[in-house]
Amino acid sequence: MVAARTARERARAEITAEILAAARVQLGEVGPSQLSLRAVAREVGMVSSAVYRYYASRDELLTALIIAAYDELGAAAEAAEEAVEDRTDHVARWMATCRATREWAVSHPHDYALIYGSPVPGYAAPQDTVMPATRVIVRLVEIIVAAHGSGGPTDTARPPAGAADPSDVVADAMAFIAERSAVDLEALPELVMRTLMVWSAIFGTLSFELFGHLKGSVSDYEGYFDQTVLRLAGDLGLA
Amino acid sequence: MVAARTARERARAEITAEILAAARVQLGEVGPSQLSLRAVAREVGMVSSAVYRYYASRDELLTALIIAAYDELGAAAEAAEEAVEDRTDHVARWMATCRATREWAVSHPHDYALIYGSPVPGYAAPQDTVMPATRVIVRLVEIIVAAHGSGGPTDTARPPAGAADPSDVVADAMAFIAERSAVDLEALPELVMRTLMVWSAIFGTLSFELFGHLKGSVSDYEGYFDQTVLRLAGDLGLA
DNA sequence: AACAAATGAGAGCACTGCTCTTGCCAAGGC
């Protein structure tokens, strides 16, 4: 990726990007399942078979789009989070991140469906997608940790009555966090459990909104989302 | 739908059902986006154009499949809930309903994707689908109401500090419940809010599991789901 | 028996993802 040397490589990189850009435009119009490789080929003035020189298959093009979408969402969320001036106001940082996530989702419904909707047929997300996919949750974890580090409430540090110790089921998640972060959560399995739950809840809420499952139950989607993530913050001990 | 009179009507109903059955089989194998009307036509020994006498389009066939899936899921959840002998053990009834939901989902991943994944292109769920779609949530609401009616904790009856009154954003949901149930929730907007949140969280969790977003974070999916819904019950004041 | 409606078969259109062959043209070695 560093400064393409030969003219050929440069042209190749340029055309590859051009195809991807055209695909992103088409995706914004028609949705993942309707994305046609032939149509994007027409858009960039090529014949369909020529595109296969750059993307081996439609799935490979979709993978590139998935990565782009994850990165765009991650960038939007991070930018919003960093715009919060009072870095000690963890709730504000939390809300900013969540709101930016929703705003990106509602303004890019097809991209959202691509990454958080049903996966394409026999599709298994390649390794390239996992890193960009973690950008938002990594930010959220940082906020949660910061809040708890600054002596916030620790109600969420122990499981509720009747619930088993969650250490086992979140072991992988804790290993994942420990691997790519200096944060030490070893002593807080319940907090990790709650974080995973909240993470799922946020995207469950967004999916319900975008996929029409709240139709008839909620009219003010933005207000509902706000109230939701505010309560989720409370459940994590942020409020 | 009552006892088809003429032989023709009977035959028509039978063939319609036969096509739907073949479609269900194919759906179980390949997933919604790959479902081919021509293939199911071959399966039932017809030519593709003949199928159009029974389903006007592929979307209409998908709609029939959606209704069937909602009904199957609803029936499975209801059966599991009714199998709980101690009707006063609201947590047990809650867990049974949730577990049955997950079990149906993991054993019918394509049907699940069809109803809770990204909707097909320009698809707007027809009115016929909303009734069967509410079966599970209606059961859950009944359990929640029963628990609160029997003098359970009412922590969830008021919004947390810093959160606004949710009456506005859940107004539609309350009207929806009031319309098709004798339950009076007028005084409990916060409980309705929490119910909606939990509802979204459950399906967010299932979607994350089935669509591969928990890969690397959770290995024991069943255990994680159990712990999740148990905590959600607690958040609703059931525990 | 005669008519009309419902049904199935087949051809065909426009589209898809993908493969293969053909010819072109520029980059690098002699």
Place this chain on the structure above:
DNA sequence: GCCTTGGCAAGAGCAGTGCTCTCATTTGTT
């Protein structure tokens, strides 16, 4: 300088799709 190599685009073609139309046949009613 020429000439070979290799990347590249174009086109044809294959198998499949949803859907429409026409035509013949079956079925039910009058």
